[in-house]
Amino acid sequence: MDTPLLFFSQLNMCEPKEKTFFKLIHGSGKEETSKEARIRDKEKRNRLSLLLQKPEFHDDTPSSSSEHLAKKTRISPEEAMIWGESFDKLLSQKDGLETFTRFLKTEFSDENIAFWIACEDYKKSKDPQQIIRKAKAIYETFIQTDAPQEVNLDFHTKEILAKSITQPTLHSFDAAQSRVYQLMEQDSYTRFLKSDIYLDLIEGRPRRRTNLRRRSRSFTYNEFQDVKSDVAIWL
Template sequence: METSLVFFSQLNMCEPKEKTFFKLIHGSGKGDTSKEAKIRDKEKRNRLSLLVQKLEFQQDILSNSSGHLAKETRISPEEAVIWGESFDKLLSHKDGLKTFTRFLKTEFSEENIEFWIACEDFKKSQDPQQIIRKAKSIYEKFIQNDAPQEVNLDFHTKEIIARSITQPTLHSFDVAQSRVYQLMEQDSYMRFLKSDIYLDLIEGRPQRPTNLRRRSRSFTYNEFQDVNSDVSIWL
């Protein structure tokens, strides 16, 4: 889908916002002291303020993305090639795990890797109370029906975990973790190896900003692009 760009000839983002507002609001040089004119001027200032805030928000996003990408480019093509040898080698590499997680976020499925990581951490628990606390947390976050990050498990596996959650062991989630691992290995990992995120790394190209399909609760730059760009709505 093509995106139309509209340029405001009056709007110079290099100038202070106050100066920009003055040009747009008072550029005609006509004096109008009526009450209606004052109300219109106030509305103009509010709308222009929103416009500038959204543009500044975009600049902040691009700046943060640039910093993030600078870190990603430190991964050498040789390291990335090793990730393609097996799924286990990908997950055992710190940067590989981070990169794969970033890929899963573009597919709405980061709960799978987060569940796998939580299980790995859980199996390192030693204190009995810690085992119970972490097991309950994993169950409520990933396993139970309508969990905030519910992973895709069959009914039988969920039932076994539910019955044992009051007296969990370090192996309570082994079956579930294995199923999620296989799902990622046979499905998500295959797509990851064909993704731009991975191909850019092995070919030594700069990483591109990740296009997340999940929308934030707050506004995003993509939402701003959908706003009616007719200059008349701002003036």
């Protein structure tokens, strides 16, 4: 039995498959090739390009994210004034802690506040295994030589911690935490009160972009390393 043959007059077997398929679906007579259509397409692309350049489409950048945070918190000048009374009052308030952390990041010294927060969380631990696990994490992150976020501690304090880390207690990091607290209070806190970040808040000025600068050498011996320091990780 002979197989029937079907012929499609609109097909050209010499043409590429992609072009042949396009003709079957859309029809060769329906292709829009007019000058007006090309102009409209170009205008659409230009409008899209301008739209993507607007600030609201770049919320992933650090500056826009922090600006959004500042607008969301809406810290009053009265609240900010309280932070200037003492370093303890600054850290005792959530907005104060977040604002001070943002300031330390401009100086590349936020490992100090991250360590202090980690110690505060550590002292709330109850389960023995949790104490051991957290103590090891804090030691490897902030204390040991060449730690990713090494804080500035004297050799004697480091040596004591190295010996006690195998059997840690809730007070293992007290001396180190106190040392870092004093460094921040005497050094960074003083500069924070004179910074644009703080002065803008107490004077009710709009938030301005802050410039990053190298941190004080009185904080740590290591140069800044590309490691994320997130306050929430220890809360």
